Amino acid sequence: MQKLAYLGMGIMGRGMAANLLKAGYPVTVWNRTAERCAPLVEQGAGQAADIGAAVADADVILYCLSDDAAVTDLVFGAGGVLENVREGQIVIDLTTLHPDTSRAEAAAYAERGVRFLDAPVFGSKNEAAAGGLWIVVGGDRTLYDEMLPILEAMSETTHYMGGNGMGASMKLVGNLVVASQLEAIGEAMILATKAGLDPEDVLGVLHVTDFKSPIFDGVGAALIDRDFSTNFALKLMLKDANLISSFAQDLNAPIPAVAVIRENIKAGVNKGWGEENASAFIKTLEEDAGVTVMRR
Numbered sequence: 001m002q003k004l005a006y007l008g009m010g011i012m013g014r015g016m017a018a019n020l021l022k023a024g025y026p027v028t029v030w031n032r033t034a035e036r037c038a039p040l041v042e043q044g045a046g047q048a049a050d051i052g053a054a055v056a057d058a059d060v061i062l063y064c065l066s067d068d069a070a071v072t073d074l075v076f077g078a079g080g081v082l083e084n085v086r087e088g089q090i091v092i093d094l095t096t097l098h099p100d101t102s103r104a105e106a107a108a109y110a111e112r113g114v115r116f117l118d119a120p121v122f123g124s125k126n127e128a129a130a131g132g133l134w135i136v137v138g139g140d141r142t143l144y145d146e147m148l149p150i151l152e153a154m155s156e157t158t159h160y161m162g163g164n165g166m167g168a169s170m171k172l173v174g175n176l177v178v179a180s181q182l183e184a185i186g187e188a189m190i191l192a193t194k195a196g197l198d199p200e201d202v203l204g205v206l207h208v209t210d211f212k213s214p215i216f217d218g219v220g221a222a223l224i225d226r227d228f229s230t231n232f233a234l235k236l237m238l239k240d241a242n243l244i245s246s247f248a249q250d251l252n253a254p255i256p257a258v259a260v261i262r263e264n265i266k267a268g269v270n271k272g273w274g275e276e277n278a279s280a281f282i283k284t285l286e287e288d289a290g291v292t293v294m295r296r
Contacts, residue, residue, distance in 0.1 A: 001025055004150070005058035007051065007074060007081070009036035012064045012121070015128025016094065016154045020062075021045055022131075023153035030054035052084040060150060061085070064094035064121070067239050068101045075105055087113030092147065094135070096120045096175065098243055099165035100250075102138065106164035115143050118164060119151065120171035124232040132156045136174070138167030172247050175240045176258055181215045183261045186282030189223050190289045199224045219279045226292075228276040228283075235274035237281075238265045 001024060006017040009031035020027050021043050028046040029037045030053075037047045048054035051074070055061050061081065065071050071093065075081045081091065091109055093102065093116070102118035109116040117139035127133045133155045137144050144151075144160050151158045161170045185206075192202045203220045206212060222228070241262040248255045268274075268281030286292055 002059040002150070003057055004028070005030070005048070005054045005061045006040075006045075007031075007054060007061065007063040008065050008070075009033075009040065010064070010066065011125045012094070012128045014039060015125065015130075016062070016064060016121075016133075017045065018043055018129070019131040019154050020150065023149075025150070025153070028054050028058065051079060051081060055081060055084050055089070058089065060090045060092065060147070062092045062094060062150075066236065067095075068097045068243075071095050071097055071101060071105070076108070082108055082112065085109065085112055085114045089114050090143065090147065091116045092119050092150070093117070094119050094121055096171050096240055096243070097168055098247060099138075099168040099172075102168040103165045106139070115140065116164065117143060117147060118167040119158075120167055121155070122171070122174055126231060127156075128154075135159070136161050136167045136170040138162055138169070139164050169247070172240070172244050176244050176255065178215065179237065179241060179244070179258060179261050179265070181213055182219060182279055182282065183257075183264065185213075185216045185219050186223070186279070186285050189220060189282075190285055190291055193291050194289060219282075222277070222279060223282060228273070228280045230275065230277050232278045233274065234265065234268055234276055234278050234280045237278040238262070238269050238274070241265050 004020055004025050004027045006027055006029050009029060017027055017029055017040050028048050029040045030048045030051060031037050041047050091114055093105060106116045117137055119135050119137045121133040121135050123133040131154055135151050135155045135158045137158060137160050141160060161167050189199060206216045244258055245262060264284055265281045267284045273280040
């Protein structure tokens with residue numbers, strides 16, 4: 001069985017690495033803060049002291065980091081992945097980032113005889129822990145087919161989108177939809193509250209209509225409960241909104257609704273809610289409306 005190296009033990013990385021272990025893969029983990037590797041070591045992973053040691057014997061190297069800057073540092077920085085990979089290895093980047101960053105990685109790895117997939121994931125903490133992510137992949141189709149057992153160990157479904165950068169592109173398209181749905185459920189629940197509708201009754205209708213959405217179900221219930229515990233941090237959603245804006249600008253694609261949503265997200269981060277769940281920006285809309293969605 002292929003030997004894996006997983007770099008970065010954030011919320012998503014811990015979940016994905018754990019599922020790779022459950023699937024029987026030998027996994028070596030590394031993190032700048034070494035203590036974060038402890039839960040994986042307890043589950044049977046090896047732990048490396050540095051990136052070089054982590055990737056030395058790996059057939060496949062995986063990572064899912066917070067943003068483009070973190071990936072650039074990990075890959076291109078001193079002592080990073082590029083300095084330590086060898087010909088014949090495979091790298092899978094599961095980070096949400098700009099497609100240009102993915103393509104830069106692909107080109108740099110290709111010069112060293114290393115094959116590369118950009119494979120960002122839809123889903124957050126719970127899906128990562130349960131192996132229920134949805135993965136969108138860019139790169140060589142043959143390599144995608146070869147890596148399917150590894151990808152499937154972490155996911156509910158995988159989707160081949162085209163050449164390098166296309167997985168990253170699809171992730172930003174999907175995140176545009178997510179941001180729009182969060183804004184929509186926030187506006188809808190506030191309007192319903194001001195109209196005197198029972199929030200539970202509103203969710204009951206939204207749950208069965210032809211425009212139903214798991215996001216409406218989950219976030220709507222969390223708004224009623226005032227639960228903004230973090231599955232995906234608002235500060236990371238702002239990062240994604242900025243990426244979407246940049247990506248759309250590159251392509252001269254109009255995204256007027258997301259431009260407004262990005263300002264609402266920014267306002268939520270500026271109010272100190274960046275570490276809370278992404279839905280926390282809806283509190284800025286509540287403040288503007290002078291309402292708070294009531295508890296159950």
